[in-house]
Amino acid sequence: MPHRRLGRTDLHIAPLVFGGNVFGWTADKATSFDLLDRFSAARLNAVDTADVYSAWVPGNKGGESETILGEWMKARGKRSSTVVITKVGSPMGPGKQGLKAKYIAEAVEASLKRLQIDCIDLYLSHFPDPATPHEETLGAYSKLIAAGKIRWCGASNLDAAQLRAALDAARAKGLPRYEVLQPEYNLYDRAGFEGALRDLCVAEDIGVITYFSLAKGFLSGKYRGEVDLKGSARGGGVKGYPAEIALAWIIQRQGVTAPIASATSLAQVESLIAATRVELSAGDVAALDAASAI
Numbered sequence: 001m002p003h004r005r006l007g008r009t010d011l012h013i014a015p016l017v018f019g020g021n022v023f024g025w026t027a028d029k030a031t032s033f034d035l036l037d038r039f040s041a042a043r044l045n046a047v048d049t050a051d052v053y054s055a056w057v058p059g060n061k062g063g064e065s066e067t068i069l070g071e072w073m074k075a076r077g078k079r080s081s082t083v084v085i086t087k088v089g090s091p092m093g094p095g096k097q098g099l100k101a102k103y104i105a106e107a108v109e110a111s112l113k114r115l116q117i118d119c120i121d122l123y124l125s126h127f128p129d130p131a132t133p134h135e136e137t138l139g140a141y142s143k144l145i146a147a148g149k150i151r152w153c154g155a156s157n158l159d160a161a162q163l164r165a166a167l168d169a170a171r172a173k174g175l176p177r178y179e180v181l182q183p184e185y186n187l188y189d190r191a192g193f194e195g196a197l198r199d200l201c202v203a204e205d206i207g208v209i210t211y212f213s214l215a216k217g218f219l220s221g222k223y224r225g226e227v228d229l230k231g232s233a234r235g236g237g238v239k240g241y242p243a244e245i246a247l248a249w250i251i252q253r254q255g256v257t258a259p260i261a262s263a264t265s266l267a268q269v270e271s272l273i274a275a276t277r278v279e280l281s282a283g284d285v286a287a288l289d290a291a292s293a294i
Contacts, residue, residue, distance in 0.1 A: 001014055001015065001042075001043055001044075001276055001277070002015075003015075003045070004257050004258065005207075005257075006083075006122070006179075006180055006207035006209075006257050007179045007180055007205055007206050007207025007208075007257070008179055008205050008206075008207075009122070009151070009152045009179050009180065009207060010151075011046075011083055011121055011122065011151070011152065011207075013045060013046040013083050013209075013257065013258055014043060014044040014045050014046065014258065014276065015251045015257075015258045015276050016044055016247065016251070016258055016259060016260075016261060016272055016273075016275060016276050017044075017046040017047065017048050017085070017209050017258050017259070017260040017261075018035075018036070018039050018044065018046070018047045018048065018260070018261070018262070018263070018272075019048055019211070019260045019261055019262035020047050020048055020049035020050075020053060020065045020066075020068075020069055020262075021048075021049070021050070021053045021054065021065060021262055022054075022065075022262045022263070022264050023049070023053065023054070023064065023065040023068040023069060024053070024054050024057070024060060024064025024065050024067070024068055025053070025054035025056075025057050025060075025064070025065075026264045027264045029068050029071070031264070031265075032068045032069075032072065033068075033072050033075070033076075034266060035263055035264070035265075035266065035269050036069075036072050036076075036078075037076070038266055038269045038270070038273075039263075039269055039272070039273075040076070040078060040081070040082070042273045042276075044272075044273065044276070045081055045082060045083055046082070046083040046085060046209075046258070047069055047082060047083070047084060047085065048085040048086075048182075048209065048211075048260045049065045049066050049069055049084075049085065049086045049087075050065070050066075050086055050087035050088075050090065050124075050126055051063060051066060051086065051087065051088055051090070051092060051107060051110065051111050051114075052087075052090035052091065052092060052126070053065035053066070055090075055091075055092065061092075061093070062092045062093075063092075063110070063111075063114050066086060066111055066114040066115050067114045067115075069084070069115060070114055070115040070116035070117065071116070073115070073116065073117070074116050079117060083121045083122070084115060084117065084120055084121045084122070085120075085121065085122040085124065085209070086111050086115070086120055086122075086123060086124070087123070087124040087125070087126040087156060088103075088104055088107045088108065088111070088123065088124070088125065088126060089125050089126035089127055089129060090126045090127065092107070098129045098131065098132060099125050099129035099132045099136075099137040099140075100129075100131075100132050100136065100137075100140075101136050101137070101139060101140035101143075104137065104140040104141070104144070105140060105143070105144075108120070108123065108144055108149055108150065109149075112149065118148070118149075119148055119149055119150060119151060120149065120150045120151070121150075121151050121152065122150075122151065122152050122153070122154055122180055123141065123144070123150040123152070123153050123154070124153070124154045124155055124156050124180070124182060125137060125153070125154075125155040125156065125178075126156050126157070127156065127157050128155075128157060128158060128162055133169070134165060134166045134169035134170070135169050135173050135175065138153070138166070138169060138170050138173070138175040138176060138177070138178075139173070139175055141153040141175075141176055142175050142176050145176055152176075152179050152180065153176055153178060153179065154178050154179055154180030154181060154182065154207070155178045155180075155181060155182070156181070156182035156183070156211070157182070157183070157184075158178075158181065158183075158197075159192075159197060160195075160196035160197040160199075160200050163178065163181060163197065163200055163201075163206075164200060166178050167204060178206070179206060179207060180206060180207040180208070180209065180257075181197075181201055181206050181207070181208050181209075182208075182209050182210070182211055182260070183197060183208065183210060183211070184210070184211055184212045185210035185211075185212075185213070185250065185253075185256070185259075186210070186212055186213050186214060186215045186246065186250065186259075187215070187246050187249055187250075187288060187291075187292040188215040188292065189212065189215060190292060193208075193210070193255075198254070198255040201255050202254065202255045207257045208255055208256050208257050209256075209257055209258050209259070209260055210250055210256060210258075210259045210260060211260045213246070213247060213250055213259035213260055213261050214243055214246055214247070214261055215246075243261075243268075243271050243272075243275065244271055244274050244275040244278050245275075245278065245280075245288070247259050247261055247272070247275035247276075247278075248275050248276075248278035248279075248280055249280065249285065249288050251275070251276065252280060252285065261275075
C-alpha cells in the first residue's frame with residue numbers, strides 16, 4: 001500500500017499506525033508478537049507507544065509497551081522497517097514527569113534502553129507542561145537530534161494556541177519545531193481537531209496521527225447489543241465493519257496522515273488492515289460527515 005510522508009519529516013508511514021498501548025496490558029508478550037507479526041506482514045510500518053504505557057495496570061510501573069516492542073524488533077530483525085514513535089512527559093514516578101530539559105535527557109535514555117535501539121524516529125511531548133517554556137523543551141530535543149538519539153520531535157494533546165506558541169518559539173530561537181501532532185480525533189469526537197488546529201497543521205505542513213481513532217472502541221461496533229444483529233443472515237459479519245469505515249473516514253480526511261488504532265486479537269488486526277483498503281465514495285463521506293457533524 002502507498003506510504004505517506006509524515007509532514008516535513010523524512011519518515012514515510014502506512015496510512016494506519018499500530019497503537020502499542022495494549023502491549024503489556026490487554027495483550028501479553030506472546031500475543032503482542034503475533035499482532036506485530038501480522039501488522040508488519042501487511043506492510044504497515046509505524047508503531048506508536050509511550051514510556052508510561054502501561055503504568056496503570058496493577059503490578060506494572062511503565063515501560064512495558066516499549067520493552068515488548070523492543071524485544072519484538074530485535075527478535076524479528078524489524079528495526080530498519082519499523083517507524084518507532086514514543087512519548088515523554090507523563091508521570092513515571094516521583095520526580096519523573098514533565099518536559100524539563102533535564103528530565104527529557106534522562107527519560108530518552110530509559111526509552112532507548114527499553115526499545116533496544118540507538119535512535120527514536122519520532123519523539124513526542126505527551127502532554128503540555130505549563131511549568132516549562134517551549135524553548136527549554138525544544139532545546140532539549142535539539143540536543144537529542146544533534147546527538148543522534150532522536151530523528152524528529154512532535155507533540156500530543158496541544159490545542160491551536162499552544163501549537164502556534166511552540167512553532168513561534170522554535171522559529172524565534174532557531175530550534176527544531178514540532179513536525180508532528182497527535183490529537184484526539186474520530187467520527188464521534190471531531191471538534192478538538194477540526195477548525196483552527198487542523199487549519200494550522202495544514203498551513204504549516206505538520207504531520208498528523210490521530211489517537212482514540214475508534215473513540216475508545218465505541219466506533220468498533222463491539223459495544224452494540226447482539227440483539228441488534230439478530231434477524232439478519234449477515235448480522236454476525238456486520239460487527240467488523242464499523243471500525244473499518246470509521247478508520248477509512250479518518251484516513252481520507254484533510255490534514256490527517258494516519259490514524260492510530262490498537263488491536264488485541266488477530267481478527268482485529270485484519271480489520272485494521274482492511275480499513276486501509278476501503279475506498280469511500282464522495283456520497284459515503286458526505287453521509288458520514290452529516291451523521292457525525294459537530
